[in-house]
Amino acid sequence: xxxxxxxxxxxxxxxxxxxVVIFVYIVLAAFAPVLTPYGESQIVAxxxxxxGGGYLFGTDNLGRDMFTRLIFGGRNTxxxxxxxxxxxxxxxxxxxxxxxxxxxxxxQLLGRLVDVMMAIPTLIFALLILTITGTSIPVLIVVxxxxxSTRVFRLARAVAMNIVVMDYVxxxxxxxxxxxxxxxxxxxxxxxxxxxxEFGLRFCFVFLFISALSxxxxxxxxxxxxxxxxxxxxxxLITYGDxxxxxxAGAIALLTVAVNFVVDFFLHKTSGxxxxx
Amino acid sequence: xxxKGDILLSMRGLRIEGQSDEQWQEIVHGIDLDLHxxxxxxxxxxxxxxxxxxxxxxxxxxxxxxxxxGGEITFDGIDLRTSSEDELRSLRGVRISYxxxxxxxxxxxxxxLIDQFSETPVQHGxxxxxxxxEDARVLFRRLKLPFPDxxxxxxxxxxxxGQLQRAMTAMAMSCRPDLIIFDEPTTALDxxxxxxxxxxxxxxxxxxxxxxxxxxxxxxxxxxxxxxIMVLRHGNMIEEGVAREMLANPKDPxxxxxxxxxxxxxxxxxxxxxxxxxxxxxxxxxxxxxGVKVLHDVSVQIPRGRTVAVVGESGSGKSTLARAIxxxxxxxxxxxxxxxxxxxxxLEQRGREQLRRMQMIYQMPDxxxxxxxxxxxxxxxxxxxxxxxxxxxxxxxxxxLLEMIEMNPDEYIDRLPGExxxxxxxxxxxxxxxxxEPDLIICDEVTSALxxxxxxxxxxxLQRLQDEVNVSYLFITHDLATVRAIADEIVVxxxxxxxxxxxxxxxxTPPHHEYTDLLLSSVPExxxxxxxxxxxxxxxxxx
Numbered sequence: 001x002x003x004x005x006x007x008x009x010x011x012x013x014x015x016x017x018x019x020v021v022i023f024v025y026i027v028l029a030a031f032a033p034v035l036t037p038y039g040e041s042q043i044v045a046x047x048x049x050x051x052g053g054g055y056l057f058g059t060d061n062l063g064r065d066m067f068t069r070l071i072f073g074g075r076n077t078x079x080x081x082x083x084x085x086x087x088x089x090x091x092x093x094x095x096x097x098x099x100x101x102x103x104x105x106x107x108q109l110l111g112r113l114v115d116v117m118m119a120i121p122t123l124i125f126a127l128l129i130l131t132i133t134g135t136s137i138p139v140l141i142v143v144x145x146x147x148x149s150t151r152v153f154r155l156a157r158a159v160a161m162n163i164v165v166m167d168y169v170x171x172x173x174x175x176x177x178x179x180x181x182x183x184x185x186x187x188x189x190x191x192x193x194x195x196x197x198e199f200g201l202r203f204c205f206v207f208l209f210i211s212a213l214s215x216x217x218x219x220x221x222x223x224x225x226x227x228x229x230x231x232x233x234x235x236x237l238i239t240y241g242d243x244x245x246x247x248x249a250g251a252i253a254l255l256t257v258a259v260n261f262v263v264d265f266f267l268h269k270t271s272g273x274x275x276x277x
Numbered sequence: 278x279x280x281k282g283d284i285l286l287s288m289r290g291l292r293i294e295g296q297s298d299e300q301w302q303e304i305v306h307g308i309d310l311d312l313h314x315x316x317x318x319x320x321x322x323x324x325x326x327x328x329x330x331x332x333x334x335x336x337x338x339x340x341x342x343x344x345x346x347g348g349e350i351t352f353d354g355i356d357l358r359t360s361s362e363d364e365l366r367s368l369r370g371v372r373i374s375y376x377x378x379x380x381x382x383x384x385x386x387x388x389x390l391i392d393q394f395s396e397t398p399v400q401h402g403x404x405x406x407x408x409x410x411e412d413a414r415v416l417f418r419r420l421k422l423p424f425p426d427x428x429x430x431x432x433x434x435x436x437x438x439g440q441l442q443r444a445m446t447a448m449a450m451s452c453r454p455d456l457i458i459f460d461e462p463t464t465a466l467d468x469x470x471x472x473x474x475x476x477x478x479x480x481x482x483x484x485x486x487x488x489x490x491x492x493x494x495x496x497x498x499x500x501x502x503x504x505x506i507m508v509l510r511h512g513n514m515i516e517e518g519v520a521r522e523m524l525a526n527p528k529d530p531x532x533x534x535x536x537x538x539x540x541x542x543x544x545x546x547x548x549x550x551x552x553x554x555x556x557x558x559x560x561x562x563x564x565x566x567x568g569v570k571v572l573h574d575v576s577v578q579i580p581r582g583r584t585v586a587v588v589g590e591s592g593s594g595k596s597t598l599a600r601a602i603x604x605x606x607x608x609x610x611x612x613x614x615x616x617x618x619x620x621x622x623x624l625e626q627r628g629r630e631q632l633r634r635m636q637m638i639y640q641m642p643d644x645x646x647x648x649x650x651x652x653x654x655x656x657x658x659x660x661x662x663x664x665x666x667x668x669x670x671x672x673x674x675x676x677x678l679l680e681m682i683e684m685n686p687d688e689y690i691d692r693l694p695g696e697x698x699x700x701x702x703x704x705x706x707x708x709x710x711x712x713x714e715p716d717l718i719i720c721d722e723v724t725s726a727l728x729x730x731x732x733x734x735x736x737x738x739l740q741r742l743q744d745e746v747n748v749s750y751l752f753i754t755h756d757l758a759t760v761r762a763i764a765d766e767i768v769v770x771x772x773x774x775x776x777x778x779x780x781x782x783x784x785x786t787p788p789h790h791e792y793t794d795l796l797l798s799s800v801p802e803x804x805x806x807x808x809x810x811x812x813x814x815x816x817x818x819x820x
Contacts, residue, residue, distance in 0.1 A: 167639040167644040168644065168647040171639070171645060174603055174605070174624065174632065174636075174637055175632060175658070175663075176632040177662070185650070186647055189649035190647065190649055
């Protein structure tokens with residue numbers, strides 16, 4: 001705990017801002033049922049009530065409390081995006097490391113497979129699969145994670161390629177270490193900085209991708225709240241000079257910026273350590 | 278050599294700061310230097326002594342991450358510190374030029390040599406393109422490059438390292454500068470190639486009466502080149518004087534240490550020839566990907582508790598031999614016998630016990646240690662992997678090993694490799710190899726990336742450890758001084774073949790094989806007349 005506080009104090013203002021924003025988001029997401037006055041899909045009033053008067057940000061197109069749905073939306077969108085990104089990194093990262101470490105036909109096989117997947121535009125591919133399988137949340141997570149893992153694979157492989165030629169990896173091979181030890185203990189720690197940076201970026205992209213899918217009606221399904229569909233559902237308000245639909249959009253933007261600040265900071269810190277010798 | 282002209286370059290109280298951890302620290306602490314016209318000044322010191330930084334400061338230049346903070350630099354009456362960037366640019370390349378350590382990395386691989394040669398004189402308007410090309414041929418001939426008329430049309434990868442270094446010297450001479458800065462021009466070269474480059478540089482510098490600053494860590498090299506020598510350490514001047522006088526009569530103890538280095542030699546031991554050798558390489562032939570054979574029918578024996586040195590230049594196949602023995606590169610034919618039993622050819626087929634008994638130490642300790650693992654983990658892993666030591670037992674053994682390599686366990690056990698010096702990192706590599714309690718350690722150029730004084734400490738440590746635990750070494754090196762220091766037996770390799778092998782005194786005393794003779798005679802000696810004498814002898818032998 002002490003070291004976390006120390007890290008926070010030493011961080012530049014941008015990273016501190018990012019930490020605070022992410023922390024607030026996490027708290028809001030975790031305690032969503034406690035913090036919100038109404039239920040996630042509870043209709044509490046008429047559609048498009050104005051701000052104030054029991055409804056902090058008014059109500060949406062079906063008369064549900066905007067504030068409540070904003071917080072629940074964060075919970076759903078962030079949670080799903082985080083899970084998806086983790087899965088993408090697990091699949092893509094491990095495959096990339098294996099391809100780089102083993103080389104030969106395994107590298108070719110995985111590499112060409114990824115080429116094929118990358119040749120199809122992501123959104124169209126996702127739409128296709130989601131139309132076939134239906135849009136449940138687990139399917140959504142797996143599909144987006146798989147599509148995203150291709151990019152992670154490319155990066156992980158490229159980074160690991162520079163590491164597996166190092167003498168310490170050869171030393172581990174000579175010692176008789178197995179593939180997992182080499183990947184887990186020798187390659188991964190040294191590949192972390194670029195992967196962490198990529199994690200932040202990919203997280204944001206997944207986030208936007210889910211929002212985009214929701215906006216198209218293929219993402220998170222109603223009545224579950226999520227920021228993407230909230231923008232769509234209330235978009236008409238913009239024409240009347242009401243900024244309510246900008247709230248979920250702003251929430252997306254704020255989180256994206258915050259995550260990238262934190263990632264930048266970590267990147268700076270870890271790469272700084274690497275430059276020392 | 279006393280007919281030197283007036284002062285060309287003068288530095289007064291030069292101070293340079295370098296940036297590390299986002300803080301500026303002084304790395305050169307007030308150096309005074311005077312260089313006369315046509316004079317060669319040798320700057321010598323270990324890495325971190327500031328010699329290259331001072332060399333570059335003579336051009337009014339500080340590397341990124343460095344800045345000149347104090348003192349005066351005057352070149353032929355021009356104050357370089359107050360000159361504008363434009364004024365400096367008109368000097369650099371024309372009146373002051375620079376020859377870098379690694380010619381291969383300094384040439385643009387996408388352009389022909391002649392184009393790169395012509396760039397500077399044409400850019401500065403000193404010569405027309407045609408004149409520059411004509412001049413290139415003259416200089417190439419002068420520097421004894423093969424095919425001087427056509428070699429300029431080649432790309433950098435089409436000529437050898439030594440030729441590139443000479444081409445770069447030609448480039449530096451293209452505007453007939455008053456001063457050339459040579460920054461370790463021969464460090465990356467083999468001894469036999471080094472001679473050619475040294476001779477060529479010495480020749481042209483004298484011919485054109487060019488002043489030069491020659492930066493190197495090798496006192497024997499500087500003895501051949503320099504009129505005067507300045508010894509540097511940690512950014513301070515230790516001693517400065519006329520080369521011959523300093524070599525004959527060094528005043529400072531540090532200079533004496535530098536001079537005494539490479540004189541360490543192992544005592545001869547009796548070899549028991551009839552005992553079964555620990556490792557026997559029998560008629561091994563190997564190639565990369567079935568292409569050109571890198572090893573031809575190589576046979577080597579390593580007795581228990583002894584050191585066999587494999588000597589050869591780059592490309593002689595000595596590292597490939599190590600890869601064939603370890604199974605990283607399975608040989609195409611031939612066998613590797615371990616205590617009379619054949620070892621499986623490929624690494625994957627060998628058992629853990631077979632792997633344990635053969636360990637390896639690498640040339641670059643920087644890349645041989647995982648920068649993300651602490652010393653405890655680096656040394657501890659072989660203990661738990663091979664010997665099944667865990668917990669307190671493992672911890673105690675790691676500490677014991679650190680004591681053996683003369684490093685304080687309390688201080689170093691929790692450090693990362695990045696927090697150690699080069700010599701200390703190499704000690705950790707040694708400890709990691711020892712942790713497996715091997716019978717044989719393959720040492721692949723383990724001292725060539727280290728400063729000479731540090732390297733000598735490492736050699737002494739290796740010798741002491743051999744006496745203590747009776748381990749055998751297969752010692753791969755290109756440096757004959759190292760061989761003298763550590764070997765019991767010597768194997769000389771050339772182009773993938775063993776040309777001579779036998780006990781040390783037998784190989785090192787005449788008559789030699791022709792190639793051994795070339796190698797031995799090419800090792801620079803401290804005697805300032807050595808190069809001239811050697812060249813004269815070789816000339817004589819040719820005619």
